[in-house]
Amino acid sequence: xxxxxxxxxxxxxxxxxxxxxxxxxxxxxxxxxxxxxxxxxxxxxx
Amino acid sequence: xxxxxxxxxxxxxxxxxxxxxxxxxxxxxxxxxxxxxxxxxxxxxxxxxxxxxxxxxxxxxxxxxxxxxxxxxxxxxxxxxxxxxxxxxxxxxxxxxxxxxxxxxxxxxxxxxxxxxxxxxxxxxxxxxxxxxxxxxxxxxxxxxxxxxxxxxxxxxxxxxxxxxxxxxxxxxxxxxxxxxxxxxxxxxxxxxxxxxxxxxxxxxxxxxxxxxxxxxxxxxxxxxxxxxxxxxxxxxxxxxxxxxxxxxxxxxxxxxxxxxxxxxxxxxxxxxxxxxxxxxxxx
Numbered sequence: 001x002x003x004x005x006x007x008x009x010x011x012x013x014x015x016x017x018x019x020x021x022x023x024x025x026x027x028x029x030x031x032x033x034x035x036x037x038x039x040x041x042x043x044x045x046x
Numbered sequence: 047x048x049x050x051x052x053x054x055x056x057x058x059x060x061x062x063x064x065x066x067x068x069x070x071x072x073x074x075x076x077x078x079x080x081x082x083x084x085x086x087x088x089x090x091x092x093x094x095x096x097x098x099x100x101x102x103x104x105x106x107x108x109x110x111x112x113x114x115x116x117x118x119x120x121x122x123x124x125x126x127x128x129x130x131x132x133x134x135x136x137x138x139x140x141x142x143x144x145x146x147x148x149x150x151x152x153x154x155x156x157x158x159x160x161x162x163x164x165x166x167x168x169x170x171x172x173x174x175x176x177x178x179x180x181x182x183x184x185x186x187x188x189x190x191x192x193x194x195x196x197x198x199x200x201x202x203x204x205x206x207x208x209x210x211x212x213x214x215x216x217x218x219x220x221x222x223x224x225x226x227x228x229x230x231x232x233x234x235x236x237x238x239x240x241x242x243x244x245x246x247x248x249x250x251x252x253x254x255x256x257x258x259x260x261x262x263x264x265x266x267x268x269x270x271x272x273x274x275x276x277x278x279x280x281x282x283x284x285x286x287x288x289x290x291x292x293x294x295x296x297x298x299x300x301x302x303x304x305x306x307x308x309x310x311x312x313x314x315x316x317x318x319x320x321x322x323x324x325x326x327x328x329x330x
Contacts, residue, residue, distance in 0.1 A: 005261040005309045014267060021275070021308040024285060042074075045306065 003045045010039040077120050086114035095219045105178045108219045109210050110154045116206065123199070123233050127192055132232065198232035198241055250287045266314035275311050279327045296323050 003024035005027075010018055015031065018041050022029045034040055091111050098104040106177070108165040115254055206225050231237045276282075277289050290307070300319065302310060310316050310323075 002259070003304070004260045006260065007308060007309065007312055008262070008267045010265040010312075014265070018265070018308060018312060020283075020309070021279075022306065024279075025306050025308055027306065027308075043306065043308070 001013045005045075006040060007043075008038075008040045009036075010041060012037070015039045015041065021031065037043070048301045076125060080118055082122060083118045084112045086111045087118070101214050104214045104219070104330060108214060108217075108222055111219065112210060112222050112226060113208060115223075116203070116229065118231065119230050120224070123195075130188060130192070139324075146314060152282070191235055193234050194238040194242050195235075198237060202229040202232050210324045253287075261309060262313045263309070263313035265312050266317055267312060268317055268320065270317070271330050273324050274320060276306075277327070278307060292327055293323070296327055 005022075007018060019029050019031060022041065022043040025045075025046050030042040030044075032040040032042065056098070095104055095111070096109050098107055186188060202225065206222070206229060209222055209225060246285075274293065278293055280286050280289075283323075293307055294303070297305065297310060300322070302316070302319065305313075305316075310320070
């Protein structure tokens with residue numbers, strides 16, 4: 001079964017590095033902007 | 047005049063209740079058919095089966111008994127479903143039609159006393175109908191239960207039909223009778239409710255498992271996280287596999303092997319653990 005991790009309230013300045021790190025671990029990444037302008041990253045590991 | 051009206055009204059209710067049942071009439075009398083199947087329900091079927099001289103005869107008799115019992119269970123089940131569904135329809139259709147008729151008569155009547163009586167009667171029938179509507183949840187539940195019964199029965203029937211293809215050494219009459227009894231049981235309300243409960247429990251367990259597989263946390267960037275990341279990706283891009291192994295090994299030792307390194311680095315849940323990792327590994 002797939003495992004999912006969600007990191008919330010990521011500042012715009014850091015979001016690309018988090019995505020890059022998750023992808024380097026083999027996760028499928030979804031980037032969602034929050035109403036406050038910060039980001040949520042949802043990473044799914046197969 | 048009013049007496050005539052009341053008689054017509056009740057006739058209408060009765061006709062409304064009996065004309066539509068939702069199930070076509072059977073061309074064969076069920077009681078007669080069940081009577082012809084009685085021989086296969088006799089206590090001596092096992093004796094008769096054992097008295098057969100060859101395995102082929104035993105197998106043939108076993109299948110006869112099974113088919114007869116399944117047929118009898120089907121006939122009774124179909125009557126049960128017909129009865130419960132037609133009772134609901136009768137109540138609803140009869141009351142609905144009567145409310146409409148009374149409402150219309152009350153509106154066109156020019157005699158005030160008749161109008162009052164008709165309106166009062168209409169209100170009464172509306173009240174009856176309203177109490178029927180309160181059973182709407184029960185009706186919906188019943189539909190779901192009957193659907194579950196039918197699904198359970200089909201599943202059990204497959205087991206019986208599969209058994210009927212086997213020889214008597216693999217599928218004896220006694221074993222077959224147990225399957226037929228199960229076929230009856232799964233077609234009962236209790237059997238259906240049990241199955242619904244079981245399925246609900248399984249779905250809940252699956253949902254719980256899925257929920258437990260979702261980790262959620264706020265982002266927190268701190269010095270320990272930056273140090274571990276520099277150790278993991280010294281140039282900021284490429285993973286140092288030896289260092290990655292050291293991080294994963296530490297995470298495993300500290301029961302964090304179900305978490306990604308990225309989550310470990312940036313989740314506010316693990317700020318203390320990150321400091322410990324920096325000290326333990328150690329990372330300069």
